[in-house]
Amino acid sequence: MNSEMGNPHPYVGMWVTKDGHIRHELLPNGRYDEARGSRKSAYQGSYTIKDDHIEYVDDTGFTADGDFIDGVLYHAGMVLYREK
Secondary structure: OEOOOOOEOOOOEEEEEOOOOEEEEEOOOOEEEEEEOOEEEEEEEEEEEEOOEEEEEEOOOOEEEEEEEOOEEEEOOEEEEEOO
């Protein structure tokens, strides 16, 4: 998901829960890859971002959404922080 200037969207990157159990990578091509514990690529699919809201569609057709608030991603009852 690229901005008009060809740069990656500012939310692209790795987002993780505080305990590190869930790792949610937003890729620059509009895809995401979510790991859970030792299970790599537990969920994969596409995403779109409008303003501070994100919509997900995983490869099975399941949908979810979330919001970025003050640098934190709130998604499906989870709180994820940008990995440094």
